[in-house]
Amino acid sequence: MSAADNDRTPVTVLGLGAMGTALATTFLENGHPTTVWNRSTDKAEELVAKGAVRAASAPDAAAASPLVVLCVLDHHAVSEILDTVGDALPGRVLVNLTSGTPAQARAAARWAAEHGADYLDGGILADPQDIGTSNGFLLYSGPQDAFETREATLKALGGVTTYIGTDAGQAAVYFMALIGVGYETWISYLHTLALVGAENIKATTFAPFVTGMFSGMNELLTAMARATDDGYYPPDAGPLGVHAALMDDLIATRQASGIDVERLEHVKSLIDRRVAEGHGADGFSSLIETIGNPST
Incomplete structure (x- = not known):
């Protein structure tokens, strides 16, 4: 029997929306005495x-x-609740799984410390139905001893439970970065489906080509990350000079089909600026220098 099987730490869940209800349900199913609270008390009935x-x-x-x-x-909802519970928190571990910014997480950690509590900030990269399954993916940051003390209980929430570090804001950094990748990918994909759709190609016919392309991206993404860390930009996805030549055709193709080109025009402006600065032989990853310094 694992440590998680043996752990029966009592847990309180504040907030019973779809995700909060999933969290509370999972704690109950794993044998944890669970106390719940929500502004609308009827949301607790099923859990009771x-x-x-x-x-x-x-x-x-x-x-x-x-x-x-x-x-x-x-x-805002977090702040309203914390304003009421400060006197009840000394000696407890407060885990905030509400999405927010790194600055908000660090401010909440300072507030918790002032009220005698350890604070862990977390990010949930999963839907409510994934909580308690192998598809659950949760990130945490804050005091390491607090995480390790409650790790067995928190692991019940998902198959991937990852501690990022002691800085309370780091989980939010990872969360926002990963969610950002999702949004950027989804909107780019929808633009592409609009393009092929304008040519009477079914999205389901085209989708396997996209999924096949992404299945081979791991090595390239790792190489781009390494280039970013090193500040050295070999032509990882081809030199920028080649990309600059291709962008005009990409934009013209979308315009001919009545597809929005604002995003591609932004990419083109980044490439053109970098090439004009004498970096046409650098790889695509070198655009990090322009993205990270928008005013230079």
């Missing part, structure tokens, strides 16, 4: 039927368990 204890107030809920998990809509 499964064995959860419904607290009368957020401070009562926070006082009920050594591990307090907060998962609400946004930072």
Whole structure:
């Protein structure tokens, strides 16, 4: 039997939206005495039927368990709840799984320390139905001893539970960066599907070509990351001079089909600027120098 199987730490969950309910349900299913609270008390009824204890107030809920998990809509909601529970938190580990900025996470960590609590910030890269399964992917940062103390309990939430580091803001950095990759990829993909659709090509016919292309990207992405760290930019995806020549055709093709080209024009402007600065032989990864210094 694993440490996670043996661990039955009482847990409080503040916030019972779709994700908060999934978190509380998973704790219950793994044998943790679970106290719940939500502004709309009716959201707790199903969990109470499964064995959860419904607290009368957020401070009562926070006082009920050594591990307090907060998962609400946004930072404003976090602040409203924290304003009420400070006196109940000394000696507890507060885990905030609400998405927010690194600065907000660091401010919350300072606030928690002032109220005698250890603070872990977290990011959930999963949908509610993935919580408690191998598809659950959660990131944490904050005091290492606090994470290690509650690691067995937190691992129940997902198959991938990763501790990033002691800086409370780092989980938010990773979360925002990874979510950003998702949004950038999805919108680029939709632009591409609009293009092929304008040529009467079904999206499902074209999709396997895209998934096949991405399946071979691991080596290139690693090489680009290495180039970024080193500040040395070999032609990892071809020299920028070649990309500059291709961009006009890409933009013209989309324009001919009535597809938005704003994003491609932005990429072209980055390439053209870098080439004009004498870096036409550098690889695509060298655009990091322009992206990271927009005013130079």
